[in-house]
Amino acid sequence: MPDILLDVRNLKIGATVYPPGEAPKDIEIVHGVSFQLEKGKVLGLIGESGAGKSTIGLSSMAYGRGGVRITGGEVFVNGRDILKAGAAGLRALRGREVTYVAQSAAAAFNPAKKIMEQVIETTLMHGLATRAEAEARAVALFGKLGLPNPQTFGDRYPHQVSGGQLQRAMTAMALCPEPDLVVFDEPTTALDVTTQIDVLAAIKEAIHATGVAALYITHDLAVVAQVSDDIMVLRHGKTVEYGTVSQIIETPKEDYTRALVSVHAIAHEEKPATAEPVLKVENVTARYKGTNFDVLKNVSVELHPGQTLAVVGESGSGKSTLARAITGLLPPSQGRITFAGRELSRELKDRKLDDLRELQMIYQMADVAMNPRHTVATIIGRPLEFYFGLKGDAKRKRVQELLDEIEMGRGFADRYPAELSGGQKQRVCIARALAAKPKLIICDEVTSALDPLVAAGILRLLLDLQKIEGVAYLFITHDLATVKSIADSIAVMYQGAVQRYGGKTDVLTPPYDDYTDLLLSSVPEMKLGWLEHVLAHRKMESAGN
């Protein structure tokens, strides 16, 4: 009989929701989930947002976030039912037997305290070691996790180190008290693809070296396939499929799992360049006011009507800055931007109404890009009124046409953003951009905050709309899988300069330069043993993370 560490039986989790204009009501969000985890094994929990995967992960510490509470079932850790442990019993469990690694280490570290203080806090509080021993343990873990200068790393404050380093420090914090189980809650989701691979390798190595068991929560099946022994696929608070990694990846039984496995398979043929580009960026160099450092260095790209130029790179590579230069938010110090045959003024305030209308933007966070107090009809109607002076019935008719185009049909016009899902919000933002009848839409990481299947739906919609409206996209992303499915041409950016530029096929055909190779090879693949293979064959270390 194997040594069972965590045994979850028929777990039910409820929450109180407050629908607008109605009385609060209790709903069930996890409907009887069961699983077991042996000592030293890793179980991947996977699903889209709202699947209940984080909630289930936190239940192994008997913790409910916000108004969430465990309403039924049993959770045994080391043979004890922790749901009956009481406050003192839970304090003895948390941070000692079970520890937690959050998605955003940047938010999960206390900004007012040094990293070392926070990493060894639990170890000291539970009396597991003396301060000197705990610090020695932490330094050893920093080294094991590949952090720079492990001896002095802990003396820094969280804001003084990078996101990838903090994520590793959080892993060190979780491992320091030598727990039996670590809950990893999307530990690499917020990181760049090139950083993710390093952190992933560090976590895998640390799990292996310490023999700790882990729950690994993520929405990315390709990532979880690299670190887990077993995988549980969740949807709407229920188990869809539960099995070993090879079984889930290679012979998925359920349709939903199959959809997750093949999510990146949108086929898109590269279109040939036409004679006259709609956007021409020539030798643009730019820097922020009061700095003496160029964030864009001599950037030149072209975009043809009805096509998509993907700008890829990790954070800080200058890809969003390029969008700011094109929209006039950051006037370039040198170079020229030609749009629809006319040269654009460098400053936003000097641009004509038509320049503004024909160049629209869609953002990563659809949530904050919409006024929460406006209905969908008001949001989409605003550009109609502003650019075309549409009013009353004419406006209403056009709003409905646009809603039909984004496949949202009837019944959405009078809703507020809060009543829409993440994907629907992004669709409304697309409709708002289209309402201006633009020639070019700048899409800034528009699918990064979405679940893979929802993101795929948005990409398909964008491609369909491109065929109908003939609009060009400047598509900014860090996700190379997205690039493959949508781009006609690609510009790879690194430290403010274009590293590689050309048609999709050319850019994605070897031989690569070192950076493009690093970027391409870092994209997790739905293959067992991919991580080890990549790490063994890399030409270049990722930059500074």
Added chain:
Amino acid sequence: MHPILKLVTQRLALGLLLLLAASALIFIGVELLPGDVAQSILGQSATETALRNLREELGLNEPALTRYFKWLFAALQGDLGTALTNGQSISKAVGERLGNTLFLAFWAALFSVPLAIVLGLIAVRYRNRWPDKLISGITLSTISLPEFVAGYLLMYLFTVKIRLFSPISTIYSGMSLGEKLSAIALPVMVLVLVVLAHMMRMTRAAILNVMQSAYIETAELKGLRPFVIIARHAFPNAIAPVVNVVMLNLAYLVVGVVVVEVVFVYPGMGQYLVDHVTKRDLPVVQACGLIFAAVYIGLNILADVISILANPRLRHPK
């Protein structure tokens, strides 16, 4: 230059500029009052000649701007002019009074600030439960009670019912510290009751705001005790707003305690100011205004500086 040093220097420079503006406003305000110093001295029945002679003597015929700068430069050198009513140096009288006021304010602050913060922490620990409601209830009642009512109530309790303290809080230079403290016990109590609620509520609100942060969840998942989470993880991140309210209340303790001083016959600044307002002693009013402005601005700058120092991002730049 270290960014902190730069920020602090900026704040200090701004404070001086603000003080200059305040001095101008005080001067203009006093100028706008009907009548002038000569009129006040000689009274309504003074003859034109007498008034003219006195104005000449006091230099009141010079342009306002000249008089303003004369007043300002004298004040900068510590000379606040002479009081009309008794012809004595204002600086000397104010020096003594200000000392008394600061003495009272110091002891009131020494008790109220730690008490308010501890009560705030306890209120957060038991938020929306009875200790929180009790603390909020008591502090809000005491702040709602007019100071003189609280003063007379305490006086009744501690001087009539229990003969513990003297109802008169007059202190003078010959007293020992113990005697002085015994004398000011009652006004200190009243002041503590008055300023407690603001600071407690702000501590509570600022910490509750921080309690929403992800790092508080981290602390909970570390299995820390609730009070440790509040005191060690939440409070250090709530210092800035708390310090601002504390400083506003300290400023109030220095410049706003007229009623308490009158009730307990305490020889402080407030009483001094009110006395001379009723006597239309404009130079004294002007001098007190300047000192109060300096105290307010000084304490607020101090609050800014502490807030800056409390921010690790500024203290330890990348």
